[in-house]
Amino acid sequence: MGYLIAAYALVMASLTLYTLHLGRSRRVLRKSLSGGGKIDAR
Amino acid sequence: MSKLDSLAARAVLPTGILLAIATPIWLWLVLQAPLDSVQGVVQKIVYVHPPCAFAAYLGFACTAIGGALYLWRRDEAWDRFAASSAEVGVLFCALVIATGPLWARGTWGRWWSWDLRLTLTLLLFLVYLSYLLLRGFTEGNERTARFAAVYGIAGLAIIPLNYFAIELAGGRSIHPENLQRGSLGAGMRAPFWFGVLTALLAFAHLLARRIELAWLGDRAARDAAAAEEAASWGT
Numbered sequence: 001m002g003y004l005i006a007a008y009a010l011v012m013a014s015l016t017l018y019t020l021h022l023g024r025s026r027r028v029l030r031k032s033l034s035g036g037g038k039i040d041a042r
Numbered sequence: 043m044s045k046l047d048s049l050a051a052r053a054v055l056p057t058g059i060l061l062a063i064a065t066p067i068w069l070w071l072v073l074q075a076p077l078d079s080v081q082g083v084v085q086k087i088v089y090v091h092p093p094c095a096f097a098a099y100l101g102f103a104c105t106a107i108g109g110a111l112y113l114w115r116r117d118e119a120w121d122r123f124a125a126s127s128a129e130v131g132v133l134f135c136a137l138v139i140a141t142g143p144l145w146a147r148g149t150w151g152r153w154w155s156w157d158l159r160l161t162l163t164l165l166l167f168l169v170y171l172s173y174l175l176l177r178g179f180t181e182g183n184e185r186t187a188r189f190a191a192v193y194g195i196a197g198l199a200i201i202p203l204n205y206f207a208i209e210l211a212g213g214r215s216i217h218p219e220n221l222q223r224g225s226l227g228a229g230m231r232a233p234f235w236f237g238v239l240t241a242l243l244a245f246a247h248l249l250a251r252r253i254e255l256a257w258l259g260d261r262a263a264r265d266a267a268a269a270e271e272a273a274s275w276g277t
Binding site for chain 2: 001003004006007008010011014015018019022023025026029030032033
């Protein structure tokens, strides 16, 4: 049972964290492009 | 914004809504699925492990298609599509490699075996991880995009080898055979195919988000370069 829960938890957690990461990066870039912050192009 | 970037930006919300609906249904189907008489509860990893593999295959196929279309049309949007597909594909491939040993430990009694299928999956992961490293360590210019496109297309050759690895091993493989018509027991087909659908929806949603982010990143880089050039003219 432990292996099953670990497998599903791993998949759900990884996909959720990646989604949150993409959302956060998008917000930062949008803010920078609208003049709300500086961005390092490199 | 190209048509492809615009399509990706518009796909984020509908794919996200569909994914939010599909995920709880899939988990409910998994809970309702009957237990395997030989492997027991650990066999339910079948509803997440192969679906992640299909999403990874799709990601790498999209990398090759995007690369080929970039070489043909020289449109940066296809390069962004290829790079984004590779990143999402690598994530799903990492999940295949992570969930596989959990299943193996529960059934074979060991985490890993240097079986042909497992080794080729690891190789596939490393090939496309190298693709991302290549892109990450070099300047984002046309030469990098061209080289990455060729590399992404060449890497695709591992997918059919990986898929048919069990047949190629000629019965010496420890990994179960590919699922065929009728190989899933009664009550197992619905959660399995719904798992595949959910994984492909997750892939589509993440890909759309990643393409949108890549477009924003390229735009920010262009703006910053233009500002730097203007400043150098001013001094």
